[in-house]
Amino acid sequence: MKDKKKLVVIGNGMAGARTVEEILARGGGDQFDITMFGDEPTGNYNRILLSNVLNGSYREDEIYLNPLSWYRENDVTLLAGVRATGLLRRARLVFDEHGEAVPYDKLIIATGSRPFIPQMEGTYLADGAMKPGVFVFRSLEDCRKIAAYARGKKSAAVIGGGLLGLEAARGLQNFGLEVSVVHIGGHLMPAQLDPAAGEILKKSMESLGLQVLLKKNTKSILGADHVLGLRFADETALDCDMVVISAGIRANWEIAAGSGLTVERGIVVDDHMRSADDYNIYSVGECAQHRGQMYGLVAPLWEQAKVLADHITGRNPNAAYHGSKVATKLKVMGVEVASLGVSEPQQPEDEVIQFSDPKRGTYKKLIIRNGRLVGGILLGDISKAAYLMQSFDRNTPLPDERLGLLFDLGDPPQQVTFDEMSAATQICNCNGVSKGAIVACVQSGKRNAKAVMDATRAGMGCGSCKAMVREIVEWACGGMVEEDPSVHYYVPGVPLAKPDLIRAIQQHNLRSVSAVFDLLAGGKEDAASKPGLASLLKTLWHAEYEDEKDARFINERVHANIQKDGTFSVVPQIPGGVTSPAQLRRIADVAQRYHVPLVKLTGGQRIDLLGVRKEDLPKVWEDLGMPSGYAYGKSYRTCKSCVGSDFCRFGLGDSIALALKVEAEFQGFDSPHKMKLATAGCPRNCSEAMVKDVGAVAVEGGRWEIYVGGAAGSAVRKGDILCSASGHDEVLKYMGRFIQYYRENAKYLERTHAFVERIGIDRIRDVVVEDSEGIAERLDAEVAKSKAAYKDPWKEAYTSAVAKEYSPLLPVLS
Amino acid sequence: MQAFGLDIAIVRTRAGAVYAVEGKCPHRGGPLADGLIGGTTLICPLHAWKFDLETGQALFGECGIKTYPVRVDDKGHVLLTIDKP
Ligand SMILES: Cc1cc2nc3c(=O)[nH]c(=O)nc-3n(C[C@H](O)[C@H](O)[C@H](O)COP(=O)(O)OP(=O)(O)OC[C@H]3O[C@@H](n4cnc5c(N)ncnc54)[C@H](O)[C@@H]3O)c2cc1C
Ligand code: HEM
Ligand code: HEM
Ligand code: SF4
Ligand code: FES
Numbered sequence: 001m002k003d004k005k006k007l008v009v010i011g012n013g014m015a016g017a018r019t020v021e022e023i024l025a026r027g028g029g030d031q032f033d034i035t036m037f038g039d040e041p042t043g044n045y046n047r048i049l050l051s052n053v054l055n056g057s058y059r060e061d062e063i064y065l066n067p068l069s070w071y072r073e074n075d076v077t078l079l080a081g082v083r084a085t086g087l088l089r090r091a092r093l094v095f096d097e098h099g100e101a102v103p104y105d106k107l108i109i110a111t112g113s114r115p116f117i118p119q120m121e122g123t124y125l126a127d128g129a130m131k132p133g134v135f136v137f138r139s140l141e142d143c144r145k146i147a148a149y150a151r152g153k154k155s156a157a158v159i160g161g162g163l164l165g166l167e168a169a170r171g172l173q174n175f176g177l178e179v180s181v182v183h184i185g186g187h188l189m190p191a192q193l194d195p196a197a198g199e200i201l202k203k204s205m206e207s208l209g210l211q212v213l214l215k216k217n218t219k220s221i222l223g224a225d226h227v228l229g230l231r232f233a234d235e236t237a238l239d240c241d242m243v244v245i246s247a248g249i250r251a252n253w254e255i256a257a258g259s260g261l262t263v264e265r266g267i268v269v270d271d272h273m274r275s276a277d278d279y280n281i282y283s284v285g286e287c288a289q290h291r292g293q294m295y296g297l298v299a300p301l302w303e304q305a306k307v308l309a310d311h312i313t314g315r316n317p318n319a320a321y322h323g324s325k326v327a328t329k330l331k332v333m334g335v336e337v338a339s340l341g342v343s344e345p346q347q348p349e350d351e352v353i354q355f356s357d358p359k360r361g362t363y364k365k366l367i368i369r370n371g372r373l374v375g376g377i378l379l380g381d382i383s384k385a386a387y388l389m390q391s392f393d394r395n396t397p398l399p400d401e402r403l404g405l406l407f408d409l410g411d412p413p414q415q416v417t418f419d420e421m422s423a424a425t426q427i428c429n430c431n432g433v434s435k436g437a438i439v440a441c442v443q444s445g446k447r448n449a450k451a452v453m454d455a456t457r458a459g460m461g462c463g464s465c466k467a468m469v470r471e472i473v474e475w476a477c478g479g480m481v482e483e484d485p486s487v488h489y490y491v492p493g494v495p496l497a498k499p500d501l502i503r504a505i506q507q508h509n510l511r512s513v514s515a516v517f518d519l520l521a522g523g524k525e526d527a528a529s530k531p532g533l534a535s536l537l538k539t540l541w542h543a544e545y546e547d548e549k550d551a552r553f554i555n556e557r558v559h560a561n562i563q564k565d566g567t568f569s570v571v572p573q574i575p576g577g578v579t580s581p582a583q584l585r586r587i588a589d590v591a592q593r594y595h596v597p598l599v600k601l602t603g604g605q606r607i608d609l610l611g612v613r614k615e616d617l618p619k620v621w622e623d624l625g626m627p628s629g630y631a632y633g634k635s636y637r638t639c640k641s642c643v644g645s646d647f648c649r650f651g652l653g654d655s656i657a658l659a660l661k662v663e664a665e666f667q668g669f670d671s672p673h674k675m676k677l678a679t680a681g682c683p684r685n686c687s688e689a690m691v692k693d694v695g696a697v698a699v700e701g702g703r704w705e706i707y708v709g710g711a712a713g714s715a716v717r718k719g720d721i722l723c724s725a726s727g728h729d730e731v732l733k734y735m736g737r738f739i740q741y742y743r744e745n746a747k748y749l750e751r752t753h754a755f756v757e758r759i760g761i762d763r764i765r766d767v768v769v770e771d772s773e774g775i776a777e778r779l780d781a782e783v784a785k786s787k788a789a790y791k792d793p794w795k796e797a798y799t800s801a802v803a804k805e806y807s808p809l810l811p812v813l814s
Numbered sequence: 815m816q817a818f819g820l821d822i823a824i825v826r827t828r829a830g831a832v833y834a835v836e837g838k839c840p841h842r843g844g845p846l847a848d849g850l851i852g853g854t855t856l857i858c859p860l861h862a863w864k865f866d867l868e869t870g871q872a873l874f875g876e877c878g879i880k881t882y883p884v885r886v887d888d889k890g891h892v893l894l895t896i897d898k899p
Contacts, residue, residue, distance in 0.1 A: 454873075457863075493852070514828060525828060527852025528862075550828060554848040554859040562859050566845040 004033045007312075008094055008104035010084045010255065012038030014047055015285025015301045016110030017066050022309035024074055025495040027522040031313060034076045035102055037094070040139060041081035043067045046447075048298060051164075052478075053143050054171030060140060062445055087259040089278055106312060109267060109275075109283040111252035113296075114138060118159075118247050121220035133227030133242040137168045138249075146244065150175040153241040157181075157230055159218055160246035161188040163330065168244045169210055170333045180211040180238060182218060182230065184247075192328070192339035196356060197363045197377050204335045204361045204380070213238070249296060251287040266294050271320040273308040284308050291323055300324035315520075316500055327389045331478050335361065338385035340392045342367060342375035350374070353402050364406045371397045396760065418475045427472065428465045433458035435472060442476040449473045491533055491748055493517070493526025498747060502540065511541050513551035531556065532748030535634055538670040539743045542782075543789040555632035559793045560617055562632075563610065568617060570609040571631035572624050573667070576641040576659030576679070577605025583626065590623045602631070604676060605640045621794035627667070628794045634749070636669040636739075637676045640688070644681030644698070651681035653698025658728050662696075665732050665783075666739060668790040672746040672755075675739065688712060690719050693752040694738060696731050699724070704731045708738050708764070709756030717753045720761040723769045736783040737768045737776060744782075822882065823847035824892060825856065825867065832886055833867040834894050836879040840872075846879070 007023075009016050020034060028034075038044075044066040052058040071078040079096070086095035093101040115136035117123060125131050135146050146168075150156065156172045158165045161183030169179045181188075187198025188205070202212045217233040221243060229239040251266040261277050262268040266289030268276045273288065275281040284304045286296055295301065303324055310319030327340035344367070345352050351368040362380035366373060366388070373392045378385055384406060391398060398405060423436030433456045446452045449470040453459045459466040490498040494516060501520070510516050513533045517525050530551040538545045555561055560568035572587070587607055591599050597611035606629055612620055621628075630637055639662040642648065644655030658679045669675070678689035680697045689695030691710040698704055703724050710719030722738060725731045741764065746755040756764060766772040768779075821837030823846040835856070837846055844860035851857075854867040864873040870881040883895040 525852040527850045527855045527857050527864075530850055530852060550851060553850060557848075562845075562848065564842065564860065566843075566848070 005031060005105040006103055007032035007034045007106045007108070008102055009034065009036040009108045009110060010094065011110035011112055011252075011285070011287070012036045012040065012044055012078060012080070013110060013112045013285065014044065014065070014298055015112065015305060016108065017044035018302060019108060019110060019284050019305040019308050020074075020076060021066075022305045022495070023313055024076075025522070026309055026313040026315045027520075028309065028313045029075060029522065032106070035104075036071070036076060036078050037082055037084040037096065037102075038078055038080050039083045040141070042140065043070060043078070043080075045140060047138075050137070050140065050143055051167035051171050053140070054137075054146060054168070055174040060143075084255060087255050089259050089261075089281070092280065105280065107281045108308070108312075109256055109281065109287060110285045111255065111287045113249040113251045113286040115245060116248040116250045117245055118218070120218050122223070123221055123245075125225070131221060131223065131227060132225065133223065134221060135242065135244045137164060137244050137246055146172070146242075147175070149242055150177060153177055155179070155240045155242075157238060157240040157243045158246055159230075159243060160248065161185070161212070161214070162191060162246065162248070163189055163332065165244075165246035166205070166332045168246050172244070173209065177241075178211070179209075180213060180240065181205070182213045182216045182232075182238070184215070184217050186215055188212065188214075189332070189337070192337065192343065193377055193379070194343045194365065196354075197343075197365065197379050200356070200358050200361055200363045200379055201332070201335065201337070203358065205333060208333055210333070249286065251289075251294065253287055256281075256283065256287075263289075264292075265289055271307075271322065272311040273304050273321055274311070282308050282312065290321060293323055295324060295326070297326060297328060299328075300326065310500070315496075315504070325393055327392055335380065336378075336382045338376075338378040338382040338389070340373070340376045340389060343377055344375075346374075353406065355406055366402075366405060368398060368402075373398060418472055427468055428456075428458040433469075438469060438472050439476045442473055447473075447477055490536065491526070491529035493524070493529030494521045494533070496520065498536075498745065501536070502744065505537065505540060511537065511544060512546035512548050513537065514548060515546075531634070532672075535670045535672065535748065539786070542785045556634075558614065558617060559621075559628055559797060560612070560632055565611075567611045567613055569631065570612050570617070570620055570624075571602060571604075571606050571629040572626035573629040573638070573663070574606045574626075575663035576639060576656050578641075578656060578660070579607075586624060586626070590620055593623065594620055604629075604631070604638045606631070606638060618798040622798040627792040630668065633670070634673050635671055635675070636666040637674050639663050639666075639677040639679060640692075641679045642681050642686040644679075648681055650684055651698070652700060653681050653702070653704060654728075655679040655681040655687065655696075655698060658696060658704075658731060661728055661732060662735065665736065665787060668793075669739065669743070669786050671739070671743050672748050673751045675742075675752065677735075691716065692719065694735050695719060696725075696735070702726060704728075706731060706734050706738075709753045709761070711751060711753035713751075715751075715753055719753075720756060722761070722765060733780065734769065737779045738764065740779040740782050740786075741768055820896065822894070822896075823849075823856075824884070824894075825849075825851055827851055827854065827867070829853075831867075832884055832892060834882040834884040834892075835865070835867060835870060836881075839863055840877045840879060 009020060043064055046063045046065050049058055049063040053060055053063060083097050084094050085097045092104050094104060095101050115138050123134055136142055155178040157180045158169045159182050161181050165181055169181050172179045187195045188201050189198060205212055218230050219233050220231045221227060222229040222231055227242055229237055231237045253263045253267050256267045257263040261275050266287050267283040269283050269288050269290050270276055273282050273284050275283060285301050304321055307319045307321040310316040330337050353366045355364045365377045367375035372395055376388055421435055425435045427433055427435055427438060437456055438452060438458055441452045441456050446455050452473050453469060459469040489495055490501050494501060504520055508519055510519060513530055516533050531553045534551040549557055560570055562568055591609055594616050596609045600608045602608045639659040641655045641659035645651030645653055662677055675693040677694045678687040678692040680687045680689040682698055685697060689697050690707050691712040695707040695710060696704045703726050705724045706722045707719030708722045711717040723734055725734050742752055742755055822834055823837040824834045826832050839846055839858040841861055841863050844858040846856060846858055848859045849856050856865045856867050865879050870878040872878050885893050887893055
């Protein structure tokens with residue numbers, strides 16, 4: 001491997017290690033020999049959980065994200081306990097404290113930050129060491145020192161009333177100490193709260209036994225050779241046996257500045273997370289400054305890591321970070337707090353909605369600009385946080401009913417809280433997983449919903465309980481959930497979101513599932529990702545897609561729906577629910593000939609032959625002589641219709657004729673999830689077109705209203721009106737554009753109702769009807785290509801010699 | 815396939831390896847020969863339980879499936895070793 005490049009990472013913390021993980025996930029292990037400098041002597045651990053280690057709810061070994069074995073297994077050289085002290089850019093060398101040089105081709109600086117220690121007399125001893133009893137709170141080592149010193153002591157002070165200070169205070173209380181929080185400002189948690197909320201939080205903290213001292217500027221730390229107390233600028237004093245300084249953080253940028261890189265408050269990077277001065281050097285995490293912004297939370301850093309990895313591996317040379325909107329949900333000593341964006345109005349026209357109930361420790365405030373959320377604080381009751389954070393993040397317009405933003409109105413009484421719910425309560429009925437099992441799994445170290453679902457199978461059946469599983473995981477993590485990067489991937493096994501994935505597939509001309517794994521997933525096959533990839537490739541390449549049978553779910557392999565006993569169901573195409581005596585006779589004959597145990601009318605106005613043996617499938621299809629109805633696929637299924645204007649006295653439009661055209665247009669279209677369509681001859685909607693994935697309903701004047709995103713399955717939702725169209729051809733055109741847009745942009749297994757809610761009907765209408773992106777013509781052309789590529793899979797199967805594929809038996813030689 | 819009253823799934827992975835495992839899923843008897851394969855993971859077609867083809871271990875929970883030693887001879891015959899029940 002002579003031509004591998006050398007990648008050196010300075011800093012083995014949450015950003016550095018995550019970035020390396022992202023790089024490896026993009027096949028970076030083949031491109032780079034990776035070396036990491038880590039000042040701390042261990043693998044990367046979850047810094048967020050340090051307060052839990054301090055308060056004893058976690059053991060040290062439970063918070064490792066990357067144990068030392070991880071570095072070995074991934075061929076990453078970790079220089080543990082080695083501090084990088086110098087950087088010579090011209091020679092591309094990094095020096096450690098002993099003067100050893102390590103060469104690099106690409107360098108990532110992820111040195112994080114260190115606690116800021118304000119000027120106070122008596123912080124240090126004469127020899128420059130910190131006075132015994134003075135601590136900071138940033139690393140596992142700090143935790144250990146604090147814990148060792150706290151034993152047997154009576155009182156402690158924390159300097160700094162921010163989030164970390166309060167967390168440290170909580171940890172110290174667990175050692176049985178009297179704890180005081182000393183804060184220089186007028187209210188607690190100034191980064192997240194306004195004065196009113198700070199005051200309420202102070203009351204809640206005091207009721208939990210914490211002493212809170214505000215507007216206290218610490219001048220000196222008392223005690224000759226160990227801490228005895230604090231003296232403030234107003235000449236008052238406080239006795240205490242130890243003090244933890246938590247007065248903010250400063251970025252570790254010295255190594256960058258020393259080599260001439262631009263540093264302001266942090267290392268200045270561009271949108272690729274690359275230094276402004278040197279294209280071989282990147283920076284990520286708390287030490288990086290992007291568009292003037294520094295981040296002290298982990299969520300933005302995950303986004304940065306992905307962009308950096310996309311860029312440095314060449315996976316996406318255009319990958320760009322645009323900054324993060326900061327929204328956090330946390331628990332401070334058991335009090336729940338959510339904070340988003342700004343905490344005070346910034347412009348005269350900003351709207352402020354506020355509710356305060358100091359007695360119950362509840363405070364809510366929203367700041368709205370142009371009908372959109374720009375900031376907010378929720379304290380004590382954060383039941384609306386999930387909704388608000390989502391609309392903040394996506395910048396969606398808020399409903400006019402402002403009160404409903406703060407409270408659940410007129411809804412059924414609040415469900416039981418998770419604290420009250422018994423451990424035995426079954427959460428996932430499909431896989432029989434109880435609340436207790438989920439909590440146990442979280443405690444065993446799985447700290448995001450996906451990891452818990454993978455381990456317990458909760459939520460992996462019908463998926464209806466997923467939201468609750470997610471909430472329980474969040475609750476059990478105490479708000480410190482780790483984001484799972486794969487939630488944004490189109491399929492779990494290829495680390496790319498859908499638009500990036502499509503771009504990569506087209507750029508590299510990947511036409512088969514195995515080619516995608518080879519190039520985009522480091523050669524690692526993932527079974528669960530195969531059907532999703534197969535569907536996407538078929539959508540992109542139409543007839544030029546290279547089919548691989550092993551990539552398809554059994555249903556798609558044998559073009560029939562597997563049943564619980566391993567037999568299959570056969571549903572022939574009956575467009576619009578319109579059949580004929582001859583067809584019915586043939587179906588009856590086939591059912592008798594192959595002893596089909598059950599013949600049933602389906603919900604889709606078709607006829608289902610259930611219990612067909614696998615080996616009979618090709619003969620059944622041939623004898624039927626009807627095309628497949630795709631009742632098994634993640635694809636266009638069928639279009640139901642009502643009788644419409646031909647027979648019905650209410651009929652306004654010919655719904656049957658339209659349904660037949662719809663079927664001819666879209667039959668066989670693969671899609672992220674199934675698509676069920678309907679047409680109705682008038683708004684009486686007998687064929688339920690308004691709750692279909694796509695539906696057309698005739699209205700006065702020869703027009704049709706097109707509904708999209710309806711659902712009447714495990715979710716029930718009335719579709720949104722996309723537009724109204726005149727005449728059948730125009731209906732087909734808009735339906736086709738929507739379908740193609742859905743095919744290209746939905747995540748695998750995302751039904752249209754979820755897709756429409758995620759993207760928003762206004763946006764979809766802009767693109768599909770108004771053509772705001774100028775892609776309408778292309779969408780139409782893609783539809784035409786898919787239509788031209790249609791082949792009846794049944795006919796293909798029985799006319800080619802693949803009978804053995806349908807046989808369960810191999811000849812046994814013995 | 816069936817032999818000696820046993821249901822056995824024989825699968826070949828994309829990498830060319832051949833495995834023989836119990837043919838019925840321990841969950842609700844799903845036909846594992848109709849499952850999806852990726853690497854050495856086999857996914858049951860009914861409710862997507864996952865198993866490791868090498869060890870038979872389920873990728874979650876305790877249960878697993880039996881595995882049978884198997885090799886392919888130079889004529890392409892698949893040779894299985896089964897302890898007679
Ligand atoms: C107690 C605590 C609680 C927190 N709680 C939350 C929370 O609830 N939610 C949240 O989002 N965030 C929280 N944070 C913040 C979060 O932990 C940080 O944002 C995150 O760790 C930043 O990652 P980083 O990689 O940039 O820095 P770090 O994780 O600090 O990693 C930097 C690493 O680089 C090493 N290093 C520095 N200089 C050198 C050098 N010259 N040579 C070699 N190695 C070097 C350091 O030793 C360190 O290991 C908390 C932080 C603390 C301390
Ligand atoms: C919300 C909960 C559940 C969901 C979403 C769910 C989902 C499913 C799905 C998708 C199938 C496949 C059906 C098919 O291929 O046609 C299935 C089958 C099955 N499930 Fe569940 N299941 C759930 C709960 C349960 C429970 C609680 C049990 C048993 C205690 C169970 C037992 C079965 C059985 C025996 C089958 C195979 C038989 C059949 O298809 O009807 N399921 N389930
Ligand atoms: C003049 C217009 C209509 C005609 C000609 C018509 C015709 C019919 C006929 C013939 C049936 C019996 C079918 C059967 O037994 O399977 C039927 C059933 C039904 N009709 Fe109508 N109908 C009309 C109006 C409506 C309207 C306005 C609605 C609803 C708003 C409606 C909803 C239904 C329902 C729900 C059934 C029962 C379906 C079933 O049993 O599966 N019909 N209709
Ligand atoms: S939707 Fe209207 S046209 Fe169609 S059957 Fe019902 S009443 Fe008649
Ligand atoms: S029968 Fe195999 S997962 Fe249910």
